[in-house]
Every structure is written in structure tokens, then in C-alpha cells.
Amino acid sequence: MDWRDTGILLSSRRHGETSMIIDVFTPERGRHAGVVRGGASRKVAPILQPGAQLDLAWRARLEDHIGSFTVELQRSRAAVAMGNRLALAGMNAVLALLAFTLPEREPHDALYTQTQNLLDLLDQIELWPLAYLRWEIALLDDLGYGLDLNTCAVTGATDNLTYVSPKSGRAVSETGAGDWADRLLPLPDALKGSGTFSDADIVAALATTGYFLEQKVALHQIGKPLPQARARFIDALARTA
Template sequence: MASWETDAIVLNATKYGENDAILEVFSYDHGRISAYVYGGAGKRKRALLQTGQILHLSFMSKGENQLGYFDRLETKFSIENVFDNAAGINAIGSVCALLKEALPNFQTYKHLFNATEILVRLICNQDNWAAAYVRWEVGLLADCGFGLDFEECALSGVRENLSWVSPRTGRAASYEAGLPYKDKLLVLPPFLLSSENEIKSGDIADGFALTGWFIERDLLGQAMKNMPDARARLIISLGKKGLL
């Protein structure tokens, strides 16, 4: 019999039978995992199972090949502050959909969990989180084995004025070295090099284009999966607010 407790972020909840639910979470200690929640479709527990909620819960299973169940669900952090914020809801939806699609079952990613919890809290409590979201996608790629290299220019070795990224290798190039090939390169927005760099109009859009290319090709494409619709809705929401 397996039994443990941990913090977890709700990725998805599906009604099962008349009153129960199957809950999928990204947990701190055990990675992505699904289990029953008895009474999960009922009014009292349904609010706990909103996508993006951060919970503390316990898990029990009678055997390795049997679907276990979650119990003693407690809210660690509620996302209720973004329920009337389309961009915020879409951002949290995109985060959870990417984790659901990209992560294998039962593989632990403690650094990624901590980064995700920080991002969810930021989205719920502040307005200027778009750059942090793009940085989170860069971190997602790195934690899943597809890290981008912004350390130096792949063509010249210099570390200054990095402005482009090769869509083939994920390595950076300086402005001067990459300029002749700019039509074939992705723009590297300065805020991804340092949080102290000013964010100008168009930088967030460039960031989404950069991370989206590698997420779609490497993280999801190799498993024949598509980019979540929530990410497209997030970009549209940010565009409507003039935040790209």
C-alpha cells in the first residue's frame, strides 16, 4: 500500500460517475499524477478542484497497478482573484495545459514546481506578469531537457549585444553576427537576458514567438501533441490589453 502527502497544483478534474472526480495534479514530491477524489463532483469539493488551485493533499493506493485516491484536500493558495481577469485565467490555463501535455507521469520536477507556484501567485496578485510567464516557458523547456543557450554568440563567442536565437540549435547570436541572417532567426528580447533590461513594445510578443517555436517543435512535437488552445487565448488577451 502506497501512502504519502504533498503540495500539488491542479491540472485538470473530470467528473467520474455521479458524485466523484478524477483529479490530475502536478505534485511537488511525485510529479504528474491522477487519482480519484470521492465526492469531487459535489459542490463542497468542486471549488477546490479548479485548474491552477494549489493544494495540500494526501494520496493512498492499495497497489502499484491500481488508481489511488486523493484525500484531505486543503487549499494552500486560491486563484479566485483572477476569476474575472481573462488574461490571468488564460495564463493559468496555459501553464496547466502545458504541464499536462509535456510532463511524464510520476517524474519529479521540484524546481519546476516551485517556479510554477511562484508564477501562479504572481498572476493572481500583480498585473505585470507577462514577462515572468515567458521566462517560465524558458524554464519549462530547460527542465524538460530542451534548454536554450543565451550565454554567448554561437557564431563569434561574444557575450554582448545578443539579439537573435537560431531556430535550429536554440543558441544565441549577437546583433552584428546574426544581422545577415535575420530573416531566418528568432528575435531574442532583452528581458530574457536580464530582469533589469527594459521591456519595450513588441518584446513580450517576441518572447512568446521564441518559446512557442521550441515548445511546439521539441517539447510537444516529438510526442505528436499540439500547442494548447489556452496559450493562444492568452496571447489574444494580452494583445487586447496592449501588453505585447
């Protein structure tokens, strides 16, 4: 069995004395692991940096084996990320969430495209917080927990949408909330559509998406808390707000 694809390096770890096991996110085969022979060498190790865009060739005797990769660097993102603390924290959050939430060998082509586009904005840090929020919304949608924020779940109204139902992920208006308002999540402006928003509003919006990632995906579906990399990024963003 063998295939070729491009992919984003999520993580790598030492395997034996000279090899590395890498976890990559590809458009056609989703999250996929494999061994890079000689990956710990001086020649190859600098290529295997988190966030790197790689040209991948995978081979195994049987499809369900871990297999081995040969890799070539298409684009490194390490220098850009290391040059800005917020960019580095954001990239680490993206990579950690992908490794945590995505099952192995299941394609997520639309999410892959959005992830690649997001990581390519690392050098435009002023655009990054809102782009990251849009990416988290796309991640929830891809995992089956998409938010429906266009109309009130109670009244059907499209205006004065103020809350989000923690059960359904649907918007709720001030009128529709009634006595249940204290049991609902806030619906910050940054979640409602396109525009320019402050970092503080984006942090508030990430608290709402974070509820669904934590409660619906992490604890209910996976059985573990979210990676700390996400909290570190939001803390870094909050300090800039």
C-alpha cells in the same frame, strides 16, 4: 501504497455519478492522477477548481494503480483569476502546458517551485507577463530544451546578440548571423535578462519560446500541437500591448 504531499490542481473530470478524477502537479511526485470519491458533491466540488493548492493524501493497493485521493484545500486561486481576464487566461495556459508536457510521476521540484511562485502572483497582474515568460524559459530548460543566450554561437561574442538559432537554442550576434539572418529567430530584449519590458516586447519573446515549445516539445517529442490555452493567453496579452 500511500503518500502525502501538496499539489496544484491541473484539471478534473467527472468519474461515474459522484467521483472526480483529478490531475495534480506535486513537488515530490510530479504530475499525478487519482480518483476523489465524492468529488462531485456540493461539499467537495468547490474545492476542485483549477489552480487550487491542495493538501493531498494518495492511496492505492499497488503503486502503478491510479489510486484515490483525499483532498483538503490549502489555497484557492479561482477568485483572483476570475477577477481578471488576463490572469485567468495566463493561469489556464500554465496548467494546460504542465498537463501537456510533463510525463506522469516524474518529479520536477524546481519547476514546481517556480510554478507555485508564478501562480501566487496572479493578483499582481502588472508583474505577471514577464514572470510568465521566465516560467516558459524554465519549462523549456526543465524539458531539456534550454536556451543559451549569453554568447554568440558563431563568434563567442557577448554583445550585439540579435538572434536565436532555431536548431540549437543559442544566441547569434548580428555579425555571426551573416547571410543566415533570415533563417534565425529574433532575440527580443525581454529574453536577454532582468529589467522592465513592454508587453509588446514580452509577446515577441513568447513567439521565440513558443517556437521551441511547438517544434521541439509538442510536434517532435509529443506528436501533438500545443494546447490552445497558450495561444489564447498570448492573444489576450497582445491586446493589452
